Amino acid sequence: MLKVLIKKQVSETLYRSFRRRNPNRTGKSGGKGKLSGKSTMIIMIVAALYLVAMFTFFSVGLCQKLMAVELDWLYYLICSGAAIIFGTFGSVFSTSFTLYMAKDNDLLLSMPIPIRDVIISRLFSVYIMSLLYSGLITIPSVVVGLILGGFSFSRLLGGLILVVLISLIVTGLSCLLGWVVAKLSQRLKNRSFLTVLIALLFFGLYYYVYFRIMDRVQDLLEAMIRIGGEIRSSAYFLYIFGLIGNGNWLGMACWTGVVLLALGLIWLILKKTFLSISTATPTPKRAVYKEKEIRQGSVSYALYRKEWYRFTTSANYMLNCGMPLLLLLGAGAFMLIKGRKMILMMSVVLAQVPGTIPVILCAVCCMLGGMVDISTPSVSLEGSTIWQLQCLPVTPWKVLRAKLMLHLSLIAFPTLFSSVVMMLLAPAGTALIQRILIPIISVLNAVFFAQYGLYLGLKLPNLSWTNEIIPIKQSAPIFFVIFTGIGLSFAFGGAYLLLGGAIGATAWMSIFAVLFFVANVALYRWLRGPGSARFAAL
Amino acid sequence: MLNISHLTKRYGDKLAVDDLSIHIAPGEIYGFIGHNGAGKTTTLKAAVGILQYDSGTITIDGTDLQADPLGCKAMLAYIPDNPDLYDFMTGIKYLLFIADIFGVSAKDRNDRIRELADQLGLTDDLAQPISAYSHGMKQKLAIISAWLHQPRLIIMDEPFVGLDPKASHLLKQMMREHCDQGGAIFFSTHVLEVAEKLCDKVAIIQHGRLIRSGTMEDVKGDDSLEEVFLELEGESC
Numbered sequence: 074m075l076k077v078l079i080k081k082q083v084s085e086t087l088y089r090s091f092r093r094r095n096p097n098r099t100g101k102s103g104g105k106g107k108l109s110g111k112s113t114m115i116i117m118i119v120a121a122l123y124l125v126a127m128f129t130f131f132s133v134g135l136c137q138k139l140m141a142v143e144l145d146w147l148y149y150l151i152c153s154g155a156a157i158i159f160g161t162f163g164s165v166f167s168t169s170f171t172l173y174m175a176k177d178n179d180l181l182l183s184m185p186i187p188i189r190d191v192i193i194s195r196l197f198s199v200y201i202m203s204l205l206y207s208g209l210i211t212i213p214s215v216v217v218g219l220i221l222g223g224f225s226f227s228r229l230l231g232g233l234i235l236v237v238l239i240s241l242i243v244t245g246l247s248c249l250l251g252w253v254v255a256k257l258s259q260r261l262k263n264r265s266f267l268t269v270l271i272a273l274l275f276f277g278l279y280y281y282v283y284f285r286i287m288d289r290v291q292d293l294l295e296a297m298i299r300i301g302g303e304i305r306s307s308a309y310f311l312y313i314f315g316l317i318g319n320g321n322w323l324g325m326a327c328w329t330g331v332v333l334l335a336l337g338l339i340w341l342i343l344k345k346t347f348l349s350i351s352t353a354t355p356t357p358k359r360a361v362y363k364e365k366e367i368r369q370g371s372v373s374y375a376l377y378r379k380e381w382y383r384f385t386t387s388a389n390y391m392l393n394c395g396m397p398l399l400l401l402l403g404a405g406a407f408m409l410i411k412g413r414k415m416i417l418m419m420s421v422v423l424a425q426v427p428g429t430i431p432v433i434l435c436a437v438c439c440m441l442g443g444m445v446d447i448s449t450p451s452v453s454l455e456g457s458t459i460w461q462l463q464c465l466p467v468t469p470w471k472v473l474r475a476k477l478m479l480h481l482s483l484i485a486f487p488t489l490f491s492s493v494v495m496m497l498l499a500p501a502g503t504a505l506i507q508r509i510l511i512p513i514i515s516v517l518n519a520v521f522f523a524q525y526g527l528y529l530g531l532k533l534p535n536l537s538w539t540n541e542i543i544p545i546k547q548s549a550p551i552f553f554v555i556f557t558g559i560g561l562s563f564a565f566g567g568a569y570l571l572l573g574g575a576i577g578a579t580a581w582m583s584i585f586a587v588l589f590f591v592a593n594v595a596l597y598r599w600l601r602g603p604g605s606a607r608f609a610a611l
Numbered sequence: 612m613l614n615i616s617h618l619t620k621r622y623g624d625k626l627a628v629d630d631l632s633i634h635i636a637p638g639e640i641y642g643f644i645g646h647n648g649a650g651k652t653t654t655l656k657a658a659v660g661i662l663q664y665d666s667g668t669i670t671i672d673g674t675d676l677q678a679d680p681l682g683c684k685a686m687l688a689y690i691p692d693n694p695d696l697y698d699f700m701t702g703i704k705y706l707l708f709i710a711d712i713f714g715v716s717a718k719d720r721n722d723r724i725r726e727l728a729d730q731l732g733l734t735d736d737l738a739q740p741i742s743a744y745s746h747g748m749k750q751k752l753a754i755i756s757a758w759l760h761q762p763r764l765i766i767m768d769e770p771f772v773g774l775d776p777k778a779s780h781l782l783k784q785m786m787r788e789h790c791d792q793g794g795a796i797f798f799s800t801h802v803l804e805v806a807e808k809l810c811d812k813v814a815i816i817q818h819g820r821l822i823r824s825g826t827m828e829d830v831k832g833d834d835s836l837e838e839v840f841l842e843l844e845g846e847s848c
Contacts, residue, residue, distance in 0.1 A: 359739065360738040360739060361735050362702075362703055362734060362735060362736065362737035362738035362739075363738075364721070364725065366717075367707060367717050367720060367721055368717055369710070369711065369714070369715070369716055369717045369720070370707075372711060372712055372714075374711070375707075375708050375711030375712055376712075378708070379697065379700070379708055382697070382699050382700050382704065383697075383699050386699040386700075386740075456695075457693075457695040458696065458697055458698075460656075460691055460695070461696070461697070463660070463661045464659045464660060464661050464684060464687075464689045465684060465712050466681045466682075466684035466712065466713070467712060468681065610663060
C-alpha cells in the first residue's frame with residue numbers, strides 16, 4: 074500500500090513538473106510535452122549546478138580558514154546551520170500544502186488506506202524536498218571538508234550521516250512550521266495577508282541576523298578561536314554536532330539519537346492531528362451578505378480585478394512571485410540611506426573601467442525586477458476554471474492583457490522608485506544620458522519580464538495541478554524566468570566589465586535598451602496574435 | 612436559435628462526435644441524452660465555443676460561432692457538469708464579475724441578483740468565499756450567473772447534479788419560464804424522467820453519432836424514454 078502511495082506522490086511530482094499535456098490536444102502536443110519536460114530538467118540541473126558551485130566556493134573559503142586553526146567542527150557547524158536555514162526556507166511554504174491541503178486528501182482518506190501510510194507518503198515528498206534543498210549546501214561542504222581536511226573512512230561516514238541528519242532536521246522543522254500554518258489557516262479570516270505578514274517578519278528577521286553576521290564576519294574569523302572555545306564550553310551539544318563531520322562516533326551517536334527522538338515526537342503530533350486538520354473546514358467568522366450600492370465596471374477592469382483577487386487571496390502567490398517587489402523598494406530605500414557610502418566604495422573598486430557604476434546600478438534594478446514573476450504562473454493558475462474565460466464574450470487578448478496589467482501595475486512604482494534613486498545617486502561625472510537610461514532600461518526590463526513570463530506560461534501551461542504551489546513555485550516557466558533574470562543582469566552588468574568598457578557605458582546601455590525594446594515589441598506581437606490563439610485553445 | 616450542422620470532432624484517432632446535426636428553435640427545451648463518453652459534453656463545449664471542432668458549422672441566432680465567437684458568446688450562458696468557479700472570490704464578487712463582462716446595468720444586476728439569490732436561498736451566503744461553498748451551492752451560483760445577463764440560449768451539462776429537491780424544482784420552473792419568454796435551452800442529463808417531463812425535444816447520442824432526435828412523442832412514442840433509450844443501447848451492443 075505504502076509503495077503504491079509513494080509511487081503516486083513521485084509520479085505526480087514528476088508529471089506536474091516535467092510533462093504537461095492538454096487532453097484536448099492530440100498528436101504533436103504529446104511530443105511537445107516531452108520536449109518541455111527535457112527543457113525543465115535541463116534548467117533545473119543548471120540551477121542546481123549554479124547553487125552547488127556557489128556553496129562550494131563559500132565552503133572552500135570557510136574551510137581553509139577554520140581548518141588552519143583546527144576548528145574543523147566549527148566549519149561543519151556553520152555549514153550545517155546554513156543548510157538548515159536554507160532547507161527550511163526552501164520547503165516550509167509548500168509543506169503545509171503537501172501534508173494537509175492536497176486536493177486528493179478526501180479521495181485517499183475515503184479509501185481503505187491506513188492514515189499512517191498517507192502521512193508517510195506525504196512526508197516522503199517533504200523529505201525529498203528537504204534533502205534537495207539542504208543537500209545543495211551539505212553535500213558540497215562535506216566534499217570540500219573531505220578534500221581539504223583529509224580523507225578517512227570515519228570522516229566519510231560522518232559526512233554522510235551529517236547529510237542525512239540535516240535533511241531530517243529540515244523535514245522536522247518544515248513539518249512543525251507547516252503544522253502551525255495549517256492550524257492558523259483554519260481560524261484566520263484574512264489568512265493570506267496574515268501568512269504573508271508573518272512570513273515577511275520571519276524573512277526580515279532572517280535578513281537582519283544575516284546582515285549582522287556578515288558585518289561581523291571578519292571580526293568573527295579573527296576571534297574564531299575564542300568563540301570556538303566559548304561554544305565548546307557553553308554549548309557542548311553544538312560542539313559535538315560539528316564533530317560529526319570529522320567522523321566523531323560520540324557526535325554521530327548522540328545526534329542520531331536526538332534527531333530520531335525529535336522526529337518520533339513530530340510523528341506523534343502529525344499522526345494525532347493529521348485527520349482533523351486535513352479534513353477540517355476553515356471556520357473563520359461567517360460573513361453575511363448585505364446588499365450595497367453596486368456600480369457597473371468595464372470588461373477590462375472586471376478582468377483586472379479578477380486577477381487582483383487571485384493574487385491577493387493566495388499567500389503563496391504573493392510570497393513567491395510578489396516578494397521581490399519589496400526587495401526593489403528595499404533596494405531603493407537602502408540606497409537612499411546608505412547610497413553615498415556605497416557609491417564611494419564602488420568608485421574605488423571599479424575605478425579601472427569608467428562608466429561601470431551606472432551600469433551596475435541599472436543591473437541591480439533589472440535583476441530585482443526580473444525576479445518578480447507575477448504574470449508567469451497566471452495562465453496555469455486558471456487551472457480547471459479556464460472554461461469560464463473561454464466561454465465568456467471576451468477576447469483572449471483582453472484576458473492576457475489583464476494578467477500583464479496586474480504585473481505591471483504592481484511593479485511600476487517599485488521599479489520607478491528604485492531606478493530613480495539609482496539615477497540620482499550615480500556619481501558626479503555620470504553623463505545625463507546614462508542617468509536617464511537607468512530608469513528607461515529598468516522599466517523596459519520590467520515590461521520584458523511581465524511579457525516573457527506570460528509567454529512562458531502560455532508555452533508551458535499546467536492546468537491540471539492538484540496544489541497551487543506547483544505552478545507558483547515548482548514549474549518550468551518560473552525557473553526559466555528566474556534564471557533568465559539573473560543571467561541577463563549578469564550579462565548586462567558583468568559583461569560590461571569585460572566587453573563594454575571598450576565601447577563606453579552610454580553605448581552599452583543604449584544597446585541593451587534597444588534590445589529590450591525590440592524584445593518587448595516581439596513579445597507583444599506574439600501575445601496579441603499566436604499567444605492569444607494559444608490561450609483560446611488551451 | 613442553435614443550429615449544429617454536421618459537427619465532427621476527433622481526439623487523435625478517436626471520433627468523439629460524428630457528423631452530428633441538431634436544430635433548436637426559440638422556446639424549446641432540448642434534452643441531450645447518451646451514455647458516458649457518448650460525446651455529449653464535447654458537443655456542448657463545441658456549441659459554447661470552448662472546444663475547436665474539425666468540421667461542421669454551429670450558428671447561434673444565425674451567427675456563425677467561428678466567424679463571430681464573441682457575438683455568439685454574448686448571447687449564451689453555459690453551466691458545465693462540474694462548476695469549477697473562482698474559489699478565490701466571494702459569491703457576490705463572482706456575480707459582479709459576470710455582470711461586468713456582460714455589461715449588465717447596476718440597477719438590473721441588483722434586482723436580478725436579489726431575486727435569483729432569494730429564490731435559490733443563497734442570499735446570506737453571497738459574502739462567503741466560493742471555496743467555502745458546497746457542490747450544490749456552487750451549482751446554484753452558476754445558475755444565478757447564467758440567468759443574470761438574460762441570455763437567449765442557455766447550455767447546461769448535467770444541471771441537476773448536486774441540487775437539492777427544492778432547487779431542482781425551481782430550476783425546472785426557471786427553464787420553462789425562460790423558454791416561454793422566447794429563449795432556448797439545450798442541456799444534457801442522465802435523469803430520463805426529468806428529460807421526459809421537461810423537454811420539448813430530445814436527442815439521443817451514441818458513440819458520437821445521433822441515433823434519434825425530435826419531439827418527445829416522435830422519439831418515445833407510447834413507451835417511456837427510459838425504455839427507448841435502453842432498447843437503443845441494447846441494439847448497439
